[in-house]
Amino acid sequence: MSRTILRLKNVSKRIEGFSLQNIDISLKAGEVHVLMGENGSGKSLIMQIVSGFISADGGSIAYMGETFKGKKLQETLADNSIYIRQDATMLNMVSISENIFFTKLPYKSKFLRSIDYNKLNAMTRELIEEFNLPFGVFDQVNRLGLAQRQIAEICRAYISDASIVILDEPSAALTEHEKVILYKMIERIKARNAGIFYITHRLDEVLEIGDTITVIKDGKLIGTKRTKECTNRDIIAMLSSNYFTNRYPKLDVELGKQIYAISGLYHSNKLLDVSLELHKGEILGITGLAGSGRTLLANCMFGSTYYQRGSVSINGKPVSIKNAYTAIANGIALIPEDRLSESIFRYLDLFENIAFSSLKRFKQFLSINSNFLEQSVFDYIARLNIPTHTNANILEYSGGNQQKAIIAKWVMSRAKIFILDEPTRGVDNAAKIDIYNSIGDLVKKGAGVILISSDIEEIIGICDRVAVLACNTIVLNSPIKETTKEEIVEYSTKTMGESNAN
């Protein structure tokens, strides 16, 4: 029986708009403990507590059998853990070897802090040869691709002495060959009696490398199981349990004619042969794991990324969406996933952000009819229940109100086809209600909506149809009434091998 490194008991934590409740989780020496759950379920928050980054509000945490409290606990955890995040946090302008051995640099003289580069390079070369790593000793980090950086990050976990190793979706950007390296390193980390928390969305990985699996949902534990004792089906059942689809205000709207269709859409091996159609009054859900190409597809549909092959038609007539301008002219609106960097104009206020896409309509001779524009914008603000503070910058509004302002912008521009990429991520539940009801208003008045979301309950709750992206294409396209959450989860976790076999 291996030793328990870490035990969390009844741990709770409340942050703005979210809370963790009664988290019981433990990590044994030499095990890979897989954490699964939807985005926003609280996995990262638990890991922040485990790594000593933030403190818990309640419950007890024992490290190596000893219960610590307060500052001492945070220090102990911080000293004995390493947290490898998804967004590689490396120093860009220095070499790969310095990055990997950042906390363990060999010095010629401790006093003068002069680094022994010969030794450092030898250590890195040894590591590269041992695992056949896809980079050289002297490569600079800013020249490396995402996958190479990810591998280098994992090297940091491998060479560290930390007994708690946290890997947050380490394989998301990796190819099959690179995954072999990852798994080999994981075996070696296990061999030195450290425990690994492994966050992933991929089912196949759970049974391949996991020893224990814990599923989290809405800040609560769904269950913990030994992977030896479970099958794919059991995990899907855990992932699909406890779900709420009754709370979505869906309107039954009669579907009209086809207003939008894409066929054979292709983009540089990331999207192969994607075909979809959208009808008047329809809400089409698109889901898929991170990295499945959801956002790329949204950008192709909006013309902000040019699809290399394939055809698009609007109201039955073929059109070429070369850029966002042609998309807007054809009545297509996109609400991007990354609200702060892609849809908000930070230096403009709420009013200007909303008016932005509709200025042309308020043109009067050579100027803008500003009285009329102002009245119209304030009308939208009132209808969406956005609080108005005088002179408040858009950044001072909550995420939910920012998102509502972006919806108002496109509604005001009278788009006909709305592509919403994760419109409810990071917004509070009250704003979610407003957003769902606004979507209902769009379709009841004849628009078509494409809702891209990783929240499968949301998709089941308000969409008429769902398309699942995996293996770079649409693997499932079904009316909501004829599918289940289990089926959607199963299809979205499909991997290349499986789909070829089918």
Added chain:
Amino acid sequence: MYAKERKRIIKKFLAENGKVSVGSLSELLEVSEVTIRRDLEMLEDEGFLQRTHGGAIINETEPPLFSAAEDTKTLAQQHEIADTAYHFIADGDIVMLMHGPTNLAIAKRLAKHQNLTVLTNDLLIALEFAASPTNKLIMLGGDLENHAVYGQLAINNLSHFSLNHIFVEVDGITLKSGLTVNSISKASLIQQACSNANIVTVVCLPDNFGTDAFFRVGPVTMPSRILTSPSLDDRFKRDLFDKNIRLYTSVDLYEG
């Protein structure tokens, strides 16, 4: 080009002030008085206003008996709610509308459907459908109280019907006390009627959330959905979503 938006602003202005002058609208919207007159003419055809010399007043042709709402804000909310309720119902449905001012607004809108069978205990709602030749009306019998029938007779009457939909207007909603109304006869009739219906829609104006009337109808989780206006306080939206309740806020945003 933007006649729709202009009309919406004129409507809003009228709803707030009750009357407008052509001159002030022309100044506000920076269009000619001829254009404003044309807009007002169209709105008069829609029945929204009455033109006067040099302006217009909001149309309040209905005698006080028929219009329970005192202020234009409530009227606008009821109008939006009715518009969403219209989409809950399909032609041919069997629908019951319980007594209430917002349900009266819903009745006016539902009368535009075809082949509905409508059951009601409210005299004013009955009048709306009496004038609609394409829908069938069944009026409950019972003791008359504030233009609606209640009592044991009405409850017995109800047992003859099985309903697809029922719209219930309540006087208060809180998480703790649930759905409440201000008379015992109303509460017991609603309970009986809801047990005969497949889909229960509870209608409540936003100002009545967080208040308790005296008589309890049932827990907040009883209805299939709750229908209100978008100005509902965020606190209730959050709580109802957490309780797994479907909340429709009848947002009127898009112009199609």
